Amino acid sequence: MPSIVDRAPMPVGAVVFVDATLPYPGRTWVDTAPAELCDELRRSAGPDGWLPPWHEWFPAEAIRGLVPDPQVRAELCTEIPRVPWGCLEEVAPALDGWRDWESR
Numbered sequence: 001m002p003s004i005v006d007r008a009p010m011p012v013g014a015v016v017f018v019d020a021t022l023p024y025p026g027r028t029w030v031d032t033a034p035a036e037l038c039d040e041l042r043r044s045a046g047p048d049g050w051l052p053p054w055h056e057w058f059p060a061e062a063i064r065g066l067v068p069d070p071q072v073r074a075e076l077c078t079e080i081p082r083v084p085w086g087c088l089e090e091v092a093p094a095l096d097g098w099r100d101w102e103s104r
Contacts, residue, residue: 025094029087038088045085053080 024032037057045051055063055077067073 024092026091028089028091030089033088041088042085049085050082051085051088053077053082055080 030038041051041057044057051057063073063077067076
């Protein structure tokens with residue numbers, strides 16, 4: 001992201017997004033996701049408005065396909081936090097320079 005790159009103490013040749021979607025300036029995650037998934041997630045939010053950990057959003061075979069080792073998968077899943085539904089409705093900021101960075 002340009003804001004990260006601009007503050008880097010040395011030249012940056014690439015940015016790697018880990019467990020992230022690419023920025024969607026001026027839109028929310030909900031705006032970019034399939035409506036069926038959004039509806040299902042909205043229903044799965046507890047009374048406190050918090051979603052289950054993301055690995056529970058999909059069928060169990062999805063996480064097994066990403067992390068085949070059962071021990072590693074179990075350890076990973078214990079570290080996946082819950083997030084409030086409101087995070088998915090936050091509008092991503094418009095980042096000056098993103099388009100320039102994207103084309104490099």
